[in-house]
Amino acid sequence: MPDRKQISPFGSTLRRELARMKSRPMYFILTVGIMSFCIIFFISLFNEGQLLKMPIGIVDHDNSKISRQFVRNLNATQQAKIAMKLGSYQEARTEMQKGNIYAFVEIKSGFAENLQANRRPPLTFYINDAYLTAGSLLLKDITAMSLLTSGGVQQQILSAKGIDESLISGIIQPIAVDTHMIGNPWSNYSYYFLNVFFPGVLEFVILMTTVFVIGIELKEKTSRKWLRTADNNFIIALFGKLLPYTAMFIVWGFVCNIILYGFLYFPVQASIFRMLLATVLYVIACQCVGILIIGILPVLRDSVSIVMIFGMFGFTFTGFTFPIEQMNYPVRIFSEMYPIRHFFNIYTDQVVHGVDFRYSVVYYFILLAYTLLPFLIFFRLKKAAIYQNYPIK
C-alpha cells in the first residue's frame, strides 16, 4: 500500500522531532521562552501608550504673576511635568546633561513688566533632542503652550481695545489646522511599536529555530538518521521536521494578534482575519528563508552568524522607524528580501489605513512566493544531509 507507506515515514519523522524537542531546554526557550518574554516585556513597557509627564525644568528669573501662571499651565499639559525649578541657565544645562530633564524654559527677568509695557518679551525654551522621542513631543507641547499664552494676552489686549468678540478668534488664529492621524488618532506609541515588534521578534525566532533545528542535525552528524526515518525522502523529512514549529509559531502569531486586537483593543480598520491570513503566510515565509540560509551554508555556526546579521536588520528594514523610501536605493532593494517588509505593508494597509483587500493582495502573493525559495537549495541541502561533507565546527 503506497498510501500507508507515505504516511508512516512522515509520522515517524514528526515523532522523532517531538522527542528531540523534549531532549534539550534550548528548544523550549527558542519556541516558547523568547516570545513570551518579549510579549510581557513590550506590553508592560508601553502600557502607558503615550509618553506622559516627562520631566522638564523652569528657570524663572521673573517670578511674576504672569510667569507663574505660565509655569502652572505648562505643568498641566499632557506631556510635560515640571520636575525642578532652577536658578540659572547654567544649572539647567547641567541638569539636562545629567539627563534629569529633557527640556527647560527660561523666563527672563522683567517678563511681566515688558509684557505690560508692550515690549514683546521673548520666551526661550531649550529642548534636548539627543532623546528624539522625548524632545520632539516636548517641543510640540511647549510650543503649543507658549502660543496659547500668547493668544491669551492677545485676547486681553483686543478686548481692551474694544474689538468685537466675533472678530477676535479670527485675528488670533486666522487659519486653524485640523489634523487627522489616520489609524492612530492619539499618536499612541504602543500601537506604533507593538504592531511591528511582535512580528519582528517572531521573524527572528523563526529564522533562528529553523536554522538551528536543521543545522544541529548536520553538526551532530545525525542527518542520515533523520533521512532514514523519513524513508530517504527529503521532502517528507523537511516537512516532518518543520511542521511542529510551523504550528507552534502560527499559534504564537495568532496569540499576538489576539492580544493586540482582542484584549488591548488596538485599532484595526479592516477584518482581523486578513491579518490572521497574513500571519500564517508570514510564518511559512520566514521558515522558508531559514531553510534557504541553512541550505546556502549547511554549517550551523555560519548560518547562525548569517541569521544574526540578516535578522538584526529586519527591524530597520520594516521601515516603521525610518521610512524605506527615504533610504538609499541599494538599501531599498535589500529591504525587499525581508518577509517582514511585506508583512508590514499588509499591516499598514489593513490595520492602519483600512483599505480594500485588493490593494494588498500583491503582498500576500509575495509572502506566498517565499515558499519557492527552498527549491533553490533543495538538492544542496539534501546532499549535505547525506554526505555530511561540511565542517562541523
Place this chain on the structure above:
Amino acid sequence: MKKIYLKTRFRHTLTLSIKESFSIFMQECKTVCTDKGVIIIFLIASFMYPILYCSIYKNEVLVDVPVAVVDQSHSKRSAALLRQIDASRDVKITYHCTSLQEARKVFNTRKVHGVIFIPSDFDSKIVAGQQATLAIYCDMSSFLYYKALLTSTSYIILDNSKQIKTERLNAQGITGEAAKMVADPIPYDDIILYNSSMGFASFLMPALLIIFIHQTLFFGIGMLAGTAREENRFHVLVSSKIHRMGIYRIIWGKSLCYFVLYFALSFYTLGLIPRIYNLPHIGNPVDIVYLLIPFLFATIFFSMTFSTFFRNRETGMVLFLFFSLILIFLSGISWPLKNIHGFWRAFGWMFPSTQGIQAYVKINSMGATIREVSFEYISLWIQTGVYFLTTTLTYYWQIKKNKIRFRIRQIKGHKRVLTINNPTKQSDNTADYKSES
C-alpha cells in the same frame, strides 16, 4: 629574618602570577585569532555594523515626503500657501486631486503619505475676517511622516497667519508697532540642543554603537566558552592544563585579552565612526576613555559570567540575539528612562549597556563631563566588581566540577586497568563522554 623570607616569597608569587597571567593572556589571544567565528564577531562584525547602520540611516531626516492636495478653494491665497508648502524641505506635493475621495484612492496605493485639504470657503472666510480651517490627513504607519507633514504645514501656516493678522489689525485701526505687539506679544524662541537637525541617525546611532560593542563582546566570549566546552576533555570550560595556575590569573589573563582588543576597537567605533559619519561628537575624548574602562570591564565580566552557561558554540547567539532589541529599549534612549516602569528600570540597571549608552550619549552627544555622568560611572564600577565576583564563582564552580569529573575518570580508569589490565583503553573513556551530550 622571617620578614625577608616573606618579602622574597611575596615577590616571587607576584612575578609568577604576572608571568602566568601573561601566558594565559597570550594563549587567549592565540585562541581568539585562530577561531574564524570569533574573528567574524569580534573584528568583522564590529567593523561592519557601524558602517552598515550609518549608511542605512545616512539621510537623517525625511526630505520631500510625497503628499496629495485637494484645493477646493481655487484661490490665489490657497495656491500661494500650497506653493510654500511644496517648497519646504519636508514635504513635496505630488498629486493634485479634485476631491477627498480621489485623494484617498491615491493614498490607498501609498503613493502619498498625507493629504492636505483646503475647503471651498477657505479664501472667502479669510477675506471676511473669520477663522478659516484647513485639514491635513497623515499616514501614521511611521511617526516620521506625521512629523514631517505637521512641522512643514504648521510653520508655514503660522507664517501666513502673521501676515493675515497684521492685515486684520490694520483694518481695525491698529497699525505699526502696536499691530506687531498685538500680533505676537510673546515671541518664542525654540532652541534645539545637541541634535539641532532633529536627525534620526544622530539620535539612534550613538546608542547603537555601544550596543554593538556590548553584544559583539557578549557573543564572542559566549562563543569562545561554548567552543572550549565542546573541545575540551569532559566538556569543561577551563581545561586542567590552565586551571592549575589559579582562578584569578585565568580571569585576569582572559579579560585583559578582550579588554586590549576592544579598547583598540573602541577608538574606531566610538572615536572614528562619529567623525566619519558626522554623528554628534562634542564630548571630551578623555572622558570617553575614562568611561570606556569600567564599561568594557563590566561587559567582559558580565559576558564571562553568562558564558559559563553556554554548552555549545552557538547557544549564546541563538538564544540571546533578540535581547539586543530589549537592551536598546531598556537603555532609555528612545523611551525615556523616567517613563519606564520601576521594575524594568531596575532590570535594565543590571546590564552594562544601559549605563554605557546613557553615559556615552551624555558625554558624546551632549558634551557632559564625567562629573555629570557620575551615576552611570559609579554604577559601571559596581557592575565591574559584582560581575567579577560572579565570574570568579562560576569559574570556581566549573573548575570544581572539572576536578570531580577528573577524579571519577581516574577511579573508573583505575578500575578498568584492574579488570581488563589494558591501560590503552583509558582514552576511550573520553570519547564516551564526548558523544554523550
